[in-house]
Each structure stands twice: as C-alpha cells, then as structure tokens.
Amino acid sequence: MDEQDNQGVVVLFEDEDEEDGAGDVVVDPESDGDADADIAATGGPLDDGATADAAATPTPTAIGRVKRPKPSAASDEEADGLLDAPDAVREIHTAKRMKRERDAAAAAAAEAPLTVDRVDAFYVQRAVGACYDDARDVEQRTSRALALMGSPIDLADLENALMELFEYEHFELVRKLCVHRDVLVWGTRLAQAPLAEKPAVLEA
Incomplete structure (x- = not known):
C-alpha cells in the first residue's frame, strides 16, 4: 500500500x-x-x-506561434505610391510647365494687334457673354455697346457710357472695347453683312 x-x-x-x-x-x-x-x-x-x-497585440496560438496581421491593400497602394513618386513629381512639373506655356501664349495673343480679319460677327457678343450669363441680357448689352462704339462720340464719353452699360464693373472689357473700337465696329459690320453688300461696307 x-x-x-x-x-x-x-x-x-x-x-x-x-x-x-x-x-x-x-x-x-x-x-x-x-x-x-x-x-x-x-x-x-x-x-x-x-x-x-x-x-x-498579436494573439499567441495554442502551440506558441503568433498570428501577424496581413498587409492590407491600402498599405500596398501606399508602397506603390512611394515607389512611383519620382514619376509623379515629373508629371506635376510637366503639367506646370505646359500651363505656363499656355498662359504665355494667351498673353501674347492678347497683346497682339487686333485686325479686322480676326473679328467675326459674334466677337463682341462672346466678350460680353464672358461677363454675363443670361443670353437675352448679353444680346441687348452687345447691341447697345456696338451702337455706342459706332457713334461719333469721343473716346472719353464712350468709356463713360460703356462703364454705365456694364454697371461700373468689368473694366477689362470696357478697356478692350475702347482700345479696339474701330476694328471691332467695322469687323462686326463686315462679318454680318451679306456677301453682296461686303464691298459697300469696305468702301464706307
């Protein structure tokens, strides 16, 4: 025992x-x-x-191994983004350079002399439409502006009348209409005239 x-x-x-x-x-x-x-x-x-x-914290299993979290898809995308960073930077610089070139070209075109052959029937209307949304309002303001520009009033009176027409706003538009007064008036008349009447417009 x-x-x-x-x-x-x-x-x-x-x-x-x-x-x-x-x-x-x-x-x-x-x-x-x-x-x-x-x-x-x-x-x-x-x-x-x-x-x-x-x-x-990682949880130990019954046999002592530790379960580690699997990498997510987001972490993989972040890793890819880091690897592709140089290409992304180059693309950003390229986009900025192209924008500067476009801005420079637009500025050069704006400074270039405006000639009659560059003015179509709706040139002034497009310029006014860039400042106002209502189509009927744009049409009325365009007709009034062309009438003022084609009248015999002097430049100072024209500027005052256009400023009143555009509610003392859009100073760049008023400046453009005053500076290119004759070209815009005759270019619009020539573009709007029927083909048979164009010679008479040119002789006027």
Missing part, C-alpha cells in the same frame, strides 16, 4: 478526450487561476495601467 502511495495514481485518457482537449491551456493548480487566465488570453500578465490597446 505504501508503494502505491509513493507511485501516485495513473490516469488514462481516451483518444476522444485527447482530441477534444488538444487546444486546452494547462493551468497549474498551485497558481492563481485569474492571473493564469489573463496570461493565456493576452500572452502575458496585465498591468494595472493596461488599456484597450492590449486587444490590438
């Missing part, structure tokens, strides 16, 4: 029990149950100052 007590009791587990308990965590009966449960759940003892960030 003493020999059996020294050897202890042998417990046999069936295969089914072994399979069911394959993922169980062995707890030392002499240790504190709550502390061991915390260790099994978080991979280590919890401090008093632990916060919800502990939930984001």
Whole structure:
C-alpha cells in the first residue's frame, strides 16, 4: 500500500478526450487561476495601467506561434505610391510647365494687334457673354455697346457710357472695347453683312 502511495495514481485518457482537449491551456493548480487566465488570453500578465490597446497585440496560438496581421491593400497602394513618386513629381512639373506655356501664349495673343480679319460677327457678343450669363441680357448689352462704339462720340464719353452699360464693373472689357473700337465696329459690320453688300461696307 505504501508503494502505491509513493507511485501516485495513473490516469488514462481516451483518444476522444485527447482530441477534444488538444487546444486546452494547462493551468497549474498551485497558481492563481485569474492571473493564469489573463496570461493565456493576452500572452502575458496585465498591468494595472493596461488599456484597450492590449486587444490590438498579436494573439499567441495554442502551440506558441503568433498570428501577424496581413498587409492590407491600402498599405500596398501606399508602397506603390512611394515607389512611383519620382514619376509623379515629373508629371506635376510637366503639367506646370505646359500651363505656363499656355498662359504665355494667351498673353501674347492678347497683346497682339487686333485686325479686322480676326473679328467675326459674334466677337463682341462672346466678350460680353464672358461677363454675363443670361443670353437675352448679353444680346441687348452687345447691341447697345456696338451702337455706342459706332457713334461719333469721343473716346472719353464712350468709356463713360460703356462703364454705365456694364454697371461700373468689368473694366477689362470696357478697356478692350475702347482700345479696339474701330476694328471691332467695322469687323462686326463686315462679318454680318451679306456677301453682296461686303464691298459697300469696305468702301464706307
């Protein structure tokens, strides 16, 4: 009997029990149950100052391996963006250079002398339409502006009349109409005249 007590009791587990308990965590009966449960759940003892960030730590599996989060598609795209950064920078510089060239070309065209052959029947109407939205209003203001420009009033009176017509706004439009007064008037008349009457317009 003493020999059996020294050897202890042998417990046999069936295969089914072994399979069911394959993922169980062995707890030392002499240790504190709550502390061991915390260790099994978080991979280590919890401090008093632990916060919800502990939930984001990798979780150990039953055999001691740690599950790492898989890289997301967003992180892959960010990595690709960093790799492609030099090309993106070049594209930005190219776009800026092309814009500067277009602006320079537009400025050069604006400074170029306006000739009759560049004026069509709706040249002045387009210029007025760039400042107003209502089509009927644009048509009326265009007709009135052309009438003022074609009248015998002097340049100072023309400028005052156009400023009043455009409600003392759009100073650049008024300046353009005054500077190119004759070209715009005769170019518009020539473009609007029927083909048979164009020679008479040129002789006027």
